[in-house]
Amino acid sequence: MDLYCNNNFTGEKEKNLSWVDIFEEVPIKVTNSALVIAFMTEEGNSPVAQCDYDRLQLSTNQFMESNMEYLMDCMEDLTMEQHKFHYYYRSLSRQQSQQQAWLQKRR
Numbered sequence: 001m002d003l004y005c006n007n008n009f010t011g012e013k014e015k016n017l018s019w020v021d022i023f024e025e026v027p028i029k030v031t032n033s034a035l036v037i038a039f040m041t042e043e044g045n046s047p048v049a050q051c052d053y054d055r056l057q058l059s060t061n062q063f064m065e066s067n068m069e070y071l072m073d074c075m076e077d078l079t080m081e082q083h084k085f086h087y088y089y090r091s092l093s094r095q096q097s098q099q100q101a102w103l104q105k106r107r
Contacts, residue, residue, distance in 0.1 A: 032040075
């Protein structure tokens, strides 16, 4: 970072640098939400001992696969509507600021 901040990082002088010199390991703690814990303890009162990867196979359940496809389509539609709303809100605020400027000029 010192080389980069001083604009001395050309790549030719630094050939003896390795990834250990550049990257730093950051510890991460992963926690589950209450829904994930409830899903994992779905079978009885004891937590699931091993992962049930068959539940993740979309090809085993056509109903779930089609629902996931519909859900993805709906999420794309929602994203497009959000973009439209933000564009409308920006244009509205721009129009209001122009109206206020015109009123100030008129006064």
